[in-house]
Amino acid sequence: MKVFNLQIEDTLSRLLLQEDTDGDKKITIEDKGPKAFDLISEDGTKHVIKGTYQLSNLLQELVIAKYDGKTSVKIPLNKIDEPPVSRISRMIRDFYWKGLTRSMDAQGVEKLISDTKNESLTAEKLPIYIPFQDDLAFNYYKTLETKLNINAAKLPEVISPEFVKSLNDKPGILSLKLEKENGEIKGVPFVVPGGRFNEMYGWDSYFESVGLLVDGKVDLAKAMADNFQYEIEHYGKILNANRSYYLTRTQPPFYTSLIREVFEITNDKNWLKSHLKTAIKEYESVWMVKGKRLTENGLNRYLAEGLGIPPECEEGHYDAVLKPFAAEVNCSIEDYITKYQKGELQNDFLDTYFLHDRTVRESGHDTSYRIEGNCADLNLVELNVLLYKYELDFAELIKNVFDDSFNANSNSYTSSYWFKKADNRKQLVNTFCWNADLGLYVDYNHVTKTQSTFVAATTFTPLWCNLASKEQATVLVKNALPLLKEKGGIAGSTKASRGDISEERPARQWDYPNGWAPHQMMIWKGLINYGFNKEAQELIYRWLFMIIKNAVDYNGTIPEKYDVVEATHKVFAEYGNVGTDFEYISQEGFGWMNASYQYGLSLLENRYIQNLNKLIEPEKIF
Structure with missing residues (x-):
């Protein structure tokens, strides 16, 4: 050699x-x-x-x-x-995960200070907000104030939407779990998505952990769950991300899936017991409160409870919406925003608009015409699938690991309690979200009492946790695959559902023609669950081929998302494409994209891997 x-x-x-x-x-x-x-x-x-x-x-x-x-x-x-297949996998395993790993100790916080989102704070100190009960963290960050450009601030015991809004002009980082070992305080590590997403995000963390487990990085996946637990215990929910303006906003619930998959490797029963108690607490306090995220029909919705305009959005993002209202009172858009945020101007339309807009962001699908303007009114099929998985996980873990008896939050649970809840939710999902005429799972508007006609990749999610019957699965695969399958995998929606795009109606990043890692990963598993192995292999191949071809042609680029119709990382939609802006070498890839590659490779048959190395187009194989 x-x-x-x-x-x-x-x-x-x-x-x-x-x-x-x-x-x-x-x-x-x-x-x-x-x-x-x-x-x-x-x-x-x-x-x-x-x-x-x-x-x-x-x-x-x-x-x-x-x-x-x-x-x-x-x-x-x-x-x-x-060979490109093994090179990309090696770079993810040995290089990218390391580049994406963070912690909230002194060394990690120093990196956060240089985050581009903090550039407006150059004249001040970066606030680090600490839960009311966490004296260890508060005292630790106080000692760092003289060494780093930070300000440690303790949150109130009760965090209201009004209080969170009051932090909008001084946004900061929320502390995560710290551990004291041999007299030294260290941050429990976590993986960030990458690029400008330099925090621990909710559902990103689960999918990243799937990749971490494939790569044998069990301790890091376990640490992600430990930080989830910290967020629930101290902030009341798994956060959209650990920044102050996300305190009223959660994310798609994958906590039980994460702890179950970690436990299957570690067999640490005490660790599982602690996390299972916290997961039940999250289920009951975040999701099952009537009038909030639980609707009158027994299904769930997302509901971000903040106030005003989401502060994380870039300047000018809402100008088209605000312009006519500013003109009506004869002031600039900037002045209108200031007065609206201070409560000097009342606007019921904008109150409702921003309720739905924040809720879109809580759903993780920010943004999509599937849920724009009505997200808080929708029983989204994927959310109820995830909560069905919670109920099923509770039942099976209590039955198989804890001898069918489990105490949590002053209650005693048996598996039958959770199996009944899961069965009831399955019936509700099939009543409200299954469209027999279309042979698809769709979202349900609990306010208008109508089913959505928008066809999205989320139609497949009931297969991920075996909610659908075999008959429904067969019909669904037959009907949905031809609608959503593209050159590079499954598109976020059909072109027809997205509708026409114009200057006044721009493309949304979770819609056609774009494809996203979490959708692909759930769909692969769902197809395999029901024996559609050939279909799964084809979709995995299409997705991996697209990743490899773009990496080979573009210096190792692995971005946040792809245009799956053209099978390219050159995506033309809001927010650009994180992971494409680097010099010399990507040091991170992108979190869940890395995970989708490693997970897909673990599922793909060897004969197809050889074809990937030769860059043989999917159309020549399937």
Whole structure:
């Protein structure tokens, strides 16, 4: 095997000067260089590195060595010619997860201070908000105030929407779990999505943990669950993310799935017992309160209980909505926002608009025409599927692990209690969300008492936890796959449901033509649950092929989402595409995209893996 002994700076300079013709400090198919670079091996023979993929691999290996503080490096040819399937997997396992791991101790907080979302705070200290009961964290962060540019502030015992709104002009980070070991305080680690998403997000964390478990990083997945537990115990819910403006907002519930999958590896019964108590508390206090997230028909909805305009949105995001109201009172949009936020102007329409807008963000599907303008009125099929999974997990864990008796929150539970709840929810989902005429699962508007006609990837979610009957599953797969399957996998919605796009009605990122990792992962598992293995293999192949092709052509790019119709990372929708803006090498990929790759690879048959390495188009195989 040829080995190249290279001076890093000199080789990097020559390589980029020759091959990076557009000056973006990457080597991609859009560069116009010769795509051939001479290297001298250790035995003195010349070797020509040819092709975009190989040249970008060389660039990446040089940069990794540079980041390690080296001035020279020995790079074997098999690293440059490494098959793409295994290279991407290795980079995720050994490099990207590390780049995405954070903690809320001194070292981790120092990184958070440089977050782009804190740039407006340069003249002040970054607030770190600590739960009322957590004296360990409060005292710890107080000691850091003299060392770091932070301000430790304790939250009130009762956190109201009014209080959360009062923090909008001084947003900060919410503390997560700290542990004291041998006199030293350390933050319990967590994985962030990546890019501008530099916090612990709710449902992202579950899907990231699926990938972590595939990669044998059990302690990190366990730590994610421990931080979930901290959030429930101290903030009352699993947060949208651990920033102050998310205190009234939760996320899609995957907590029981996470603790169950961790327990299946660790068999730590005491750990499971503690988390199961917390999960039951979350279920009862967050989801099953009548008039809030529990609707009159027995199904659930999302309901973000904040007030005013969501402060995390970029300037100008709501201008089109606010403009006519500002014109009506003859003031600028900026002045209208100020007066509306202070309560000097009353506007019932905007109150309702922002209730639904915040709730869209709580749902995780921000944004989509499926739920825009009415999200708080909808029994979303995927939410009720997730809560059915909670009830089923409670029942099965209590029966199989805790001898059919479990005490939590001053109550004693048996498996039959939870099996009955799960069976009741299954009946309700099939009553309100199953459309027999379409052969699809859809959302239900509990206010208008009507089913939605919007066809989305979420129609498949009942298969993920075996809620559908075999007959329903067969009809669903027959009807939904042709509607939603695209070159790169399953689209967020059908084009017809999304409707026409214009300047006045821009594309939404969770709709056609875009595809998202959590949808794919749930759909793969659901298809396998019901024996649709051929269909699952095809969808996994399509998704992985798209990831690999884009990574090969674009210097290892692994982004937040894809346009699955064109099978490209070049997505034209709001918010851009996190994970595409880097120089030399991606150090993170993107959290749940990394996970989808590792999970999909663990499910894919070997014969298809060989085809992926050869970059054989899906259409030539299926």
